Amino acid sequence: MATKVIHAIYTDDDVLLDAVKKVRAAKYTIKEVFTPFPVHGLDKAVGIEPTRIAIASFLYGLLGLTVAVVMMNYIMIVDWPQDIGGKPSFTFIQNMPAFIPIMFELTVFFAGHLMVITFYLRSKIWPFRKAENPDLRTTDDHFLMEIEVHGEETELLKLLSNTHASEVKVVEPLKILG
Template identity: 70%
Template sequence: MEASKVIHAIYTDDDVLMSAVKKVKAEKHHIEEIYTPFPVHGLDKAMGLAPTRLAITSFLYGCLGLAVAITMMNFIMIEDWPQNIGGKPSFSFLENLPAFVPIMFEMTVFFAAHLMVITFYLRSRMWPFKNAENPDPRTTDDHFLMEIPVHNNEAALQELLQETGAVEINIVEKDAH
């Protein structure tokens, strides 16, 4: 495991952080990560991050839930053990479809929601008993931290970050995983 240097620039205002990100990206520096106490809208676009594909997976999970609901209701209520409930015929799925719509909706939402939470945690590498990777506990309260790798340009980076309004600049050794 090799260690590399990174600069941690700390900001106290999200608007100052946003303009700092734009200036740092304009100078062609790579921003490794930004830690914030709350979501900063537009930060992903300013950092140049690719759009997420989580919405596509959510749609697919919803389709899976719908398919499971249809299969489950058809097997239980039509094929396996048909019952006359309230005078409804039990020999056709399509004739009972209006009664099955709420179940299909709920299973679609159930599968999409639960599988999206699992996908988000796996994609974010946030599994149980994992140690926190937050480099500064103040970023959970009211500070913002921008992490930039250093490649023999410490002085220029420090000067640029000072100009952008950073209230604190630290050079730290970071373990590469």
């Protein structure tokens, strides 16, 4: 673990993206980048691997579809079959056109709600948790790149001054309990 980190603050997202690419090309470790809005291409520039969130969403949707089919089959066919509009409920397949809206809605419901829960758990966003943002300006209009220092402080400061950073400062990293 690094004993110090450097905070480089930028006022433009394109300048930040170019700076991230230069810092990564120089083989420095970028600990985190704080932005007020998503920056297209930043995840690849920082070196973050693609997530498996789409697979999780698909599985959650399948779970919702399964719950819908089992629930409707039990309620409408097994437990209390009814003769609605002269159409008896003998099998699930005969009544499937009437069940399609319910299957769709529960698929979307499960996928949406379980994705939100997964996002909160994966991001470790708990109720009443304190923010880990090192500079409040990054919630408004500034961008901050946090770089670990491993003894090459002067070279890194020189590199960051060439990337058009509006501010560069060396700070001690905060010990935040998760």
